[in-house]
Amino acid sequence: MRNNSKTVSLIAVKTALIFISITLLTTCGGQQEKSNESASKTSATPEYTENGAIKLVVNSDDLMRFDKEELRVTAGAKVELTLNHTGKLAKAVMGHNVVILKEGTDVAAFAQKAIEAKENDYIPESDDILIHTALIGGGETTMITFEAPDKGSYEFLCSFPGHWGLMRGKFIVE
Ligand SMILES: [Cu+2]
Structure with missing residues (x-):
């Protein structure tokens, strides 16, 4: 036993x-x-779409973050940029966009001007904008295609009020 x-x-x-x-x-x-x-956090290794465009994907969330700090493309290339908002909050409280500014733009001054453009989803009338996506809320996605500009280092940001401090990065054209 x-x-x-x-x-x-x-x-x-x-x-x-x-x-x-x-x-x-x-x-x-x-x-x-x-x-x-x-x-x-970068797009160092380029991915391509079926049409041969450079595919850039930026994810954003309810914590006011982009998942990329740097985007890289080649001058003159066709670029397809997708912005995803993986959060749950509405556009009115946690809206995100991607705005790429011309070289030499004062980002702080631009962001300040954007605050006053609420009726236009925080896209102010400005010569400083190279391209921008639509403003989206949680669960939404948006896409734009454009031709990459001349070689240089450009700034991108979310122009929703108060977001650019955290939501910004470099758009590098090689
Ligand atoms: Cu934002």
Whole structure:
């Protein structure tokens, strides 16, 4: 009888160990996936659409963030830029767009001017804008195509009031 109960408890211990090992393996795998997700903040390796345009995808969220700090294209190339809003908040409270400004534009001054253009989704009348997407809310997506300008380093931002401090990056044309 004693031997039997020892065997039973040994089996119980083994089962517990196997369970712990599986849990550890699963947890490690999950963490690896997460680090892969946040790895790329630039568009260094160009992707192309079926039409041969450079495909740029920028994701934005309810925490006022773009997932890209840098976008890279080549001068004169056809570019397709997609903006996704993965959040839930409405356009009126957490609207996002992508505005690319001409070289040498004072970003702070432009953002200030944009605040006054509420009726035009915060796109002010200005010569400083190279291109811009539509303003979208949570769950929405928008896309524009355009021809990349001359070589240079351009600034992009979200022109919704108060967002450009966090939501901005470089648009680099090589
Ligand atoms: Cu925004």
